[in-house]
Amino acid sequence: MRSILGLLAMAIASAASAPALADETTRLADTSRLVTIGGSLTEIIYALGEEKRLVAVDSTSIFPPQAKELPDVGYMRALSPEGVLSVNPSGILLLEGSGPREALDVLKKASVPMVVVPEHFTRQGVLDKITTVGKALGVEDKADKLAASADADLAAAEKVVSSIKERKRVLFILSMQGDRILASGRNTAADGIIALAGGVNAINGYEGYKQLTDEAVGKAAPDVILMMDRAGNHAASDEQIFSNPAFAGTPAAANKKLIRMEALYLLGFGPRTAKAAHDLSVALYGDAAAAQH
Structure with missing residues (x-):
């Protein structure tokens, strides 16, 4: 069994601290065999109904439960390029902060297209993440609908708490x-x-x-x-x-x-x-x- 919570704790503590690759792409030409590095990216792909494209995920990808049935290529902050390449990916989606940089350099030299997805802990950050994944997969229409739904839900949540006067x-x-x-x-x-x-x-x-x-x-x-x-x-x-x-x-x-x-x-x-x-x-x-x- 994966040591999920320990890995997530490490991921959260160090999120967004690694630089993105300078020449990453924003759209993947071949989306038939994807690897996702980052649990929220895996969630988004399932929410888009595009999970058939996934061939492997990282250790933080624990939702939905069926994601855990896919091959595990390791923890997002301690990737082994050999593990990622072993599933013969056509493209990789990485959450900002994934690494180490040396592993990303090896993947880059192996000519595997990669999309680095920004991580911002705000309402807009959620929407940007969804649209970035949608663009990478070439399913912008689906992503727009998911982002609109998420935006409405987040707006409703914000409206609820806006009237709270004594904040905890x-x-x-x-x-x-x-x-x-x-x-x-x-x-x-x-x-x-x-x-x-x-x-x-x-x-x-x-x-x-x-x-x-x-x-x-x-x-x-x-x-x-x-x-x-x-x-x-x-x-x-x-x-x-x-x-x-x-x-x-x-x-x-x-x-x-x-x-x-x-x-x-x-x-x-x-x-x-x-x-x-x-x-x-x-x-x-x-x-x-x-x-x-």
């Missing part, structure tokens, strides 16, 4: 291994989904993901802790989290308020993002958000 301060924790709190700052998937759900990121003093001191957690004063669902060795119980001295005195600890959501659903910024934002807003604000939606 949300601290997203990527991991707590060894009781060290690795938390999300600005310009991250977590920051983006918190905003779409009508919350406020409790950490805004830095970009990306960094370890927090106990003092920094106290100063952030989160109302809610947000985490990915985890299993196995990376799991942490609510009791373990709230017994950490860093949370002493925070509203989140006082109210024992912790939300867990599936990683790709919460942070993927793909076709399901509007629903994820709605579900998070309901978890944050309860019946008020549910009734408005």
